[in-house]
Each structure stands twice: as structure tokens, then as C-alpha cells.
Amino acid sequence: MDGVGLEAYLIVGAVLFVCGIVCMATKRNAIGVLMGVELVLNGANVNFVAFSRFTPLGLDGQATALFVVVLAAAEAAVALAIALNYYNNHLTIDVDRGNELHG
């Protein structure tokens, strides 16, 4: 039984990571930027779990991935609250308009 190797999972993780980075860089909608962050964290999680299966790392990778999932949920909650506040103050969610602290 020849399963899928470590490299294939790492490449999936890399694709998710790059998609998240491009999403964060090119979206002007604050919620789109948040989705990019979620994609980046998921790419990292795929790597953690793949390493926990294919190397002697064991369950450490899975435990870390569990913490990452919880932290991502917390991050999404706070970032969304900030986005709502931003919307209340600016009546838009375009991140390019938030340049009041420009100096």
C-alpha cells in the first residue's frame, strides 16, 4: 500500500499559504484580508499535521495545530470587532481609506 508522501501535503500547505498571502495583499475589503489570514493559518496547520504523521514528531504537531485553530478563532473574533468599529466610524470597509494616522 503506497500512500501519499510528505511532500504532497507540504505542497498543498504551500499553495494555501501563498493564496492567503496574495489574498491579504490584493484585497481592499477588510473582511477579505481576514479570510487571507485564515488561509495562511490553515496552510501552516496542514504542515503541522503532515509532520506529525510522517516524522517521529508524533502528537506534538497535532497538539500545536489544535492551539492554532483556537487562536485563529480568537483572532477572527477580535479582528471582526475592529472591522465593525471601523465601519461605524468610516461608513466603509475599504482598508485603503484608513489612513487618518498617516502623519
Next chain:
Amino acid sequence: MTEQLLFWVFAILSCGGALAVVVTQNVVRMAFWLVVSLGSVAALFFLLHADFLGAAQLLIYVGGTVVLLVFGVMLTASGHTIKVQTTPAETLLGCGVGLLLLCVLVFGINSVEWSDVASRIPKAGDSAAVIDQAEDVRLESAVTSAKTDESRDKAKNAQEAVLARRQSGRTLRQLGLSFFGLRPDRNLNQEPGKPLAPGYLLPFEIISIHLLVVLVGAAYLARAKRRVTPGLEADL
């Protein structure tokens, strides 16, 4: 064979969903593609024998975080804000840089001999995949080398029992034990007197308090504020 097929299906779904999130300009559709991508990643976790993590991913990410994001879209979308686009030049620049980064990562992954790296980690038991494979080979040889029908039946039963055990979820108990420093995959059968691995209880407590504080802070930040108009201050 099935595993490979499932891997390719879910790998393509997750990567395609992530690409669609980048390409789509409508925020609501982006949320949908995010659900596809995150759900496929959960399926990949199941394929990696991390069933508790896959379930947590489905519950927390797909069930919680994305719903939160969709609520954010609902509360902030009003006509013109639902489509805020970048200029084509910026998009092209971003995609070019992203492609370069992807090339770097893929070349980096391919240039490392991963079995060497795995063998360089201090030996504390082989990886789960290697153990499974060795067990498969051993059971298969027991079946083929059996002389009598009776012993062959016995070996086949043992093989099926191992397969059934492997297919039933078994990471929840292991994960819970690892929080106390007991590692079934590593040091449960070790010689007495050796200290246990450090557990995850302290990080667990820290992250619990962190989550509580963050949620209280988020509720405080997002609360509905009473708008104070200059003329009405005397009434308040």
C-alpha cells in the same frame, strides 16, 4: 489506492477553493469558497489520521469562524462596499510576487530529502506512517506464510482486526493523554525512572484564559455605541 484518490480530490478542492477566494471579488462568494477550502483541509486531516483535529476544524472553522465572517459581511455590506476592487496593476504585482513565493517554497520542499530529516530527529519511536507500514508487511507475510488453513484464518482475522482498529478514531484519547505528558506514541512503554515528556496543560490553561479575554474584549469593542449628537448632550 483509495487514499491516493481521496488525497488528490481534496487537495485539488482545497487549493482550488483557496485560489477562488483570491480571484473572486464578491465577499459573499469568497466566504463560500473559504468554506470549500477549509472543509477540504479538514478532510485532509482525516486522511492524515488526525480525526479529532479534523472534527475540530469542521466545528470551529467551518461552523464558527466562517459564520462569524459572514455576519461581518452582512453588518458591513451596503451597496457599494460589497465590491471594493484593486487596480489591475496592483493585482498583477501581487500575483507575480505570490507566484515567485510559491516557486521558492516548492523548490525548497523538493530539494530536501525528507526521510533523512525524519531520521535525524532523536529516535523516540518511528513515525506513525512507518509503524503502520511495517505492521502491514508483517501481517501480510503472516498470511502468506501460513501452512494450514486454520492458521491462515487466524492471521487473516488478526489483519482485519488491525485494519479495523486503524480505521476507528483513536487520536482523541492519545491527544488528551499527551496534555498530561503521557505519550502513547512515544514513552508509555519506556523504562521506569525516566521523566515524562512535558505536557500541554500550561499552554492549554494559557490559551483558555486568552480565549476568554479575547472574547470579552471583542464583545466590548463591537458593542453598539450610543451616538452623542452635540445638541442633545443636555438631555443625556
